[in-house]
Amino acid sequence: MEMVVLTGAGMSAESGIPTFRGAGGLWEGHRVEDVASPEAWRHDPQLVLDFYNARRRHLLTCEPNEGHRILAKWSQRISVQIVTQNVDDLHERAGSPHILHLHGELMKARSLSPEGETSVMKTWEMTLRDRCPFGFPVRPDIVWFGESVPMMDVALELVQRTSCLLVIGTSLQVYPAAQLAHAAPDHAEVIVIDPAAEELSVHNARMMGMKASEGLQILDREWFG
Numbered sequence: 001m002e003m004v005v006l007t008g009a010g011m012s013a014e015s016g017i018p019t020f021r022g023a024g025g026l027w028e029g030h031r032v033e034d035v036a037s038p039e040a041w042r043h044d045p046q047l048v049l050d051f052y053n054a055r056r057r058h059l060l061t062c063e064p065n066e067g068h069r070i071l072a073k074w075s076q077r078i079s080v081q082i083v084t085q086n087v088d089d090l091h092e093r094a095g096s097p098h099i100l101h102l103h104g105e106l107m108k109a110r111s112l113s114p115e116g117e118t119s120v121m122k123t124w125e126m127t128l129r130d131r132c133p134f135g136f137p138v139r140p141d142i143v144w145f146g147e148s149v150p151m152m153d154v155a156l157e158l159v160q161r162t163s164c165l166l167v168i169g170t171s172l173q174v175y176p177a178a179q180l181a182h183a184a185p186d187h188a189e190v191i192v193i194d195p196a197a198e199e200l201s202v203h204n205a206r207m208m209g210m211k212a213s214e215g216l217q218i219l220d221r222e223w224f225g
């Protein structure tokens with residue numbers, strides 16, 4: 001079997017990382033436009049850095065949950081390609097080998113050089129004084145609202161040729177990522193795991209209205225006994 005797993009903020013909820021929509025459209029008390037957009041970066045870069053520094057600092061206290069671990073375990077037996085909207089590194093830390101981050105990575109800095117090289121951060125803190133090895137300033141390696149999603153075409157191709165698509169913990173409100181949930185071929189098995197599954201509309205999908213770890217434990221028993 002060969003599978004693509006599209007994950008969103010709900011995948012990491014059981015690790016103690018709050019979802020975005022869960023807080024009434026606010027992200028940790030902020031309007032996304034104020035902290036996660038190119039305009040915010042131009043207008044108040046320190047506020048943006050403070051926001052992401054806090055997210056990074058919190059992430060270092062979080063651990064992968066049972067759901068992350070089940071997906072990593074499956075990848076030892078079948079091909080599992082994770083396509084995540086999450087910026088945390090919990091799929092990596094659980095041991096999943098194939099992960100595509102649609103919206104960037106919290107633990108990476110991106111150079112403001114024309115090439116935009118990225119580097120793994122050694123601490124939770126990014127400051128306005130930080131420079132890349134070539135002397136350029138850096139920014140969080142996050143795809144902000146209003147920016148294009150460079151990995152979207154690659155992700156779309158993966159979904160379009162899969163035989164099984166799992167959609168876990170995403171409200172499917174953020175585009176273009178949300179269109180991936182509808183892009184699997186007609187013959188593919190599509191499964192949605194989300195406590196709010198009844199609010200989502202995904203064509204021909206098996207809807208599992210429960211938490212990520214619960215749904216994945218059920219599938220683990222069904223598929224691998």
Ligand code: NAD
Pocket residue numbers: 007008009010011012013014017018019020021022085086087088103168169170171172173174193194195196197210211212213
């Ligand atoms: P969202 O917050 O819009 O939706 C979260 C979804 O997860 C909801 O449908 C909710 O019902 C579901 N959910 C809640 N608890 C769950 C659980 N235990 N198991 C399974 N599902 C659960 O998230 P989104 O669709 O990913 O969009 C938010 C955007 O904000 C993304 O682009 C993402 O980059 C960013 N974000 C990332 C993180 C992270 O990296 N962990 C956290 C918050 C927001």
